[in-house]
Amino acid sequence: MPDCTSLLYFWGRKSTKKLNLKVNIFATLVEVKRYVLVGYYSVKAECNSRSEVDVFFKRMYEDPELKDEAIRLRYWITKIGNEIGGDPDYFRDERLCNAFPPPIEISHEYIGLRLYCYIINENLVVLYNGGKKIGNPAEKCPNVKHHFYNAQSWTKQIRELEIESNGTIITNLKELEFRY
Amino acid sequence: MEESYFDKIEQDIKKEHTFFVDFGFDFAKQVKYVLSIHPTIKTQKDLAIAMGKRESEISKMLTGLHNLTLESISKMCGVLDYDLILTDIKAQHKYNSHLVSVGAAESHNYYILNINITVQVYNVLPAGTVGGLDFLNEYLHSSFMQPIAISSDGRQILS
Known part of the structure; x- marks a missing residue:
């Protein structure tokens, strides 16, 4: 059964009529994993069972052509979480937000995947969704453009939230809500 | 509770993945450090000139677009006059x-x-x-x- 957000996307794309859907779907931040230096969070729509980053890795895991790159990208998440911290030098700049993998000067390998994210501070990173980037710029790439736009929108909203934290933990997690 | 693919894929990380990432990362850090303390070769451009290569070639060597060979590592060590790779055995002798x-x-x-x-x-x-x-x-x-x-x-x- 498709989740509510992908159905919305399907209708929006396939309909030949101009739809003016005003559907309020809310999202929250959920904790994904805490490492020594970084606590990773992700965005979860209220009607979805998985967070955005879990949707991303599920899609990569099930695609034999992308799985190996996804494993390498996943190791970077662990390495930054345990050894480096939320240092912007180790992330790609994506306008308002950031992305994995690190720039090639640091990763030393070509990884075509993009996992959009947002560095709240050196101890807190929010992981979004992404895909295999096949065109430049991201806004024109059919695989990642909607993830890119979502990442910009969520980052803008998260910046306006009053996040209270203690190291790698967001302490007022349940109070934080924004539009999906 | 649904299985987390974020965790599942972490379990698939093999030693070869970690060694690949860590080696490239550590090697580039080592070269950056040596450039910061070297008396004459301070930038990738200086290194390129010293090695008789184009700056773009050095950049590729340090970013993994070009496979680092034993020959190129040795040449780099030679122009920098610095051992960029310290093994356990060499460390014991050194200390x-x-x-x-x-x-x-x-x-x-x-x-x-x-x-x-x-x-x-x-x-x-x-x-x-x-x-x-x-x-x-x-x-x-x-x-x-x-x-x-x-x-x-x-x-x-x-x-």
Whole structure:
């Protein structure tokens, strides 16, 4: 059964009529994993069972052509979480937000995947969704453009939230809500 | 509860993935460090000139778009006059060279352990005390008054 957000996307794309859907779907931040230096969070729509980053890795895991790159990208998440911290030098700049993998000067390998994210501070990173980037710029790439736009929108909203934290933990997690 | 693919894919990370990422990361950090302390070769451009290559080639070597070969690593070490790869065995020789011989008796060579060039002084421990380097390291940060002599393998306090 498709989740509510992908159905919305399907209708929006396939309909030949101009739809003016005003559907309020809310999202929250959920904790994904805490490492020594970084606590990773992700965005979860209220009607979805998985967070955005879990949707991303599920899609990569099930695609034999992308799985190996996804494993390498996943190791970077662990390495930054345990050894480096939320240092912007180790992330790609994506306008308002950031992305994995690190720039090639640091990763030393070509990884075509993009996992959009947002560095709240050196101890807190929010992981979004992404895909295999096949065109430049991201806004024109059919695989990642909607993830890119979502990442910009969520980052803008998260910046306006009053996040209270203690190291790698967001302490007022349940109070934080924004539009999906 | 649904299985987390974020966790599941982490379990698929193999040693070859971690070694690949860590080696490239550590090697580039090492080169960056050497460039920061080198008297004449300060930038990738300087390194390119010294190696007789284009700057873009050096950039590719350090970013993994171009496979780093033993030949290119060796050439880099040569122009920098710096060993960019320190193995366990080389490290043992490098740091054991700080042991300064002060005499020999019977079958043992006696040394005073030099740490960071200055001589550390320690309390005299009973002769015949045996322990590994970890055991001896326990005494490195204390304020002791008299030197000790240890055997050449670093395992026995001699006097």
